[in-house]
Amino acid sequence: MTQPTPDEGWQRLDARMLLVHPVKVLRQFLVPAVIGIVGVRSSSGDWPLWMLPVAGVGAVLIGSLPWLTTRFRITDTQFQLHSGLVNKTQLTAPLDRIRSVDLESSLLHRLLGLAKVEIGTGVDDTRINLDALAAPQSQELRRVLLARRSAALAEDPADDAVRLQDVLADGHPETVLVRIDWAWLRFAPFSLSRLAVVAGAVGVLSQFGDSLPFLDQDSLESGWNWVVGFAIWLVVLVALVAGALAWTAISVAGYALQWWDFVLAREPGRRPGQLGNLRLTAGLFTTRSTTVEEARIRGVELDEPVLLRVVGGAELSTLATGVGESGVTKVLPPCPVEVATGVGGALLEDDAPLRLPLVPHGPAARRRCHVREQWGTLVFTAAAIAATAVLDLGWWLPVLVFALCAVTGALTAEAEYAHLGHAMTRGHLVAGSGSWTRTRTALEIEGVIGWVVQQNLFQRRAGLATLVATTAAGAEKVVVRDVPERLGVALANAATPGLLSPFLDQDR
Structure with missing residues (x-):
């Protein structure tokens, strides 16, 4: 031509x-x-x-x-x-x-x-x-x-x-990996992504609320007097049921609008064995067709927020290079965790990274999680003590704040440690992280550019380190947090043989 x-x-x-x-x-x-x-x-x-x-x-x-x-x-x-x-x-x-x-x-x-x-x-x-x-x-x-x-x-x-x-x-026809299953609508109320829509609606209402005739002071006072005329437990029950129904309607409608006619398909390469493209199509009012070149996908990220995890749901994203500033593309809506792990395994061409158990980081890492989460307890308790002394409040306030923060911190720390860990397969580095959202990141070892070993004062005393695998994909790093120092250096050396050998020789 x-x-x-x-x-x-x-x-x-x-x-x-x-x-x-x-x-x-x-x-x-x-x-x-x-x-x-x-x-x-x-x-x-x-x-x-x-x-x-x-x-x-x-x-x-x-x-x-x-x-x-x-x-x-x-x-x-x-x-x-x-x-x-x-x-x-x-x-x-x-x-x-x-x-x-x-x-x-x-x-x-x-x-x-x-x-x-x-x-x-x-x-x-x-x-x-x-x-x-x-x-x-x-x-x-x-x-x-x-x-x-x-x-x-x-x-x-x-x-x-x-x-x-x-x-x-x-x-060369494409291969459909997964289509929308409307049974997945059951996951919509357990995904909090629609809270932004609710917050925006509340913000708009607050801007124009003064001009609405039914939101003047007299109307609000008469409405409140009418409400408190009922039993308080009945008022709370009705409010909870109404809120739950409204949230269900909003979340299900938003899920349907965004993921209507969802299809995730793989377009084959032009030669046998050559990687092609991953194509995602979805949307009711606004239809989007997004393409990700498979040769640039370096890994996947499986997210299980706490509410979705309760009902067995998860979300899946790809980590790719050269696809914009973030490098993260969400390729599945909230769906059964089995579907997410299956699609992730198909993209990685290996099921093990998303299914194998992680190596725990030991008691020292667990103590670090608890210490880290209890710093907030100290700060909020000190603020409550100061407020009590200045405003002459009851001493029950700092006690209550301390108890609530301590319990919340302990639960968060246990969840964080339960999700903490790492693994390595023949072709992938796997890192577990998160507290209320369990996240498992699987990165191709070939996509690792280098390593950063970080230690603060507390980690050095505990013999721990934070291992950072730098990459051009996704957020440009995969973090293995609070790993025992020798284990972390050995992991990095096993993934990229010879790169950290000088450090290993110094330790011997």
Whole structure:
């Protein structure tokens, strides 16, 4: 294939986006426009009706600029994007640097048969956006970019050109790892991720509460007097039941909206035995299709929050390199722990890292957990004593604070030690951590860049150390906390033979 001429092969966004962008512009400027109109009315006494058509025409003009000024094309080696009217932008991404091609469709996009394409190149969190293309065109663009990326990396371009046509002709079907099971809805009330929505709603209500007629002082006092007219136990019971029902409705609805039609599939590589891509699709109103290149997945993280753990649930994320700033992609909703460990084992191509028992860190590590958690007890008890002395409160307050904090700290410390540990298989380093959320991280040993052995004063006295495996994936480190010093150094040396041999020789 010859290199295209400067004017060859350029494409525009879909013309139907002219119905999408004006709506987005109006939504962005709605609040400032209302404030401006209200301000003009308060000064002149009349509604400036002429501003409404001006705002509408302005939104249409501004919303039309992306379609008029955006062009893109694919060459043999590059993806090129030109955009902008006054401030012109020219983006060029080599095909071998493309890490992911994700699709997103809001409700308006789906009604118009459009999709937004986001191309990730692994440079920080920067992504190339095409908003919007026809849904079939976006799927084809995703398929072509990922296939051409593999062709750009091929050692034999002549042989690979034939294989590229096989991929574009759907010669390699994907394998579905897991689909949504609506029995998983039972886990929704035990996942606290929707608390942010509730907190946001409470915040909005508090901002506008003064203007609501039923939230004035007289109404609140009369409502309170009516409530206390009943037995207090009945009031508490009704409040708990109502809160539980409301939380169940919110969490189940949020779960369904986010994970509707969820599919996690593996797209095979273009050659036998070659790693392909992991594709996640989900969403009701806004549908997202996220791609993670399997060759860049260096491990997985299995999270079991305390409430989910009670009902046998878990969440799974991948740790990858070059997929943005965090490097962590959540690939499963709250689901049965057996499903999470099974999918994690399939991604690691080894079930052992997520199932084998961890090596405990011993009594010294347990004491460190208790000492660490009781520092808060000392601080809160001291504050309660000071408050009691200054405000002349009863001495029952510091006693109660001490008892509550001490019991909570002891329970937290026991949970933390129960989850603490490590293991190593033939290909993976495994670290257990967390207190109320049990976390197990499995990292490919080949993904370990180096080691950091940390010791504070208390750890040195106890013969413990914190072992940090540095990596380019995920949070860029995996921490093995409060491991016996000799055991930690031996673990690091076994994972990367020879790297810590000088330290071992000094200890002998």
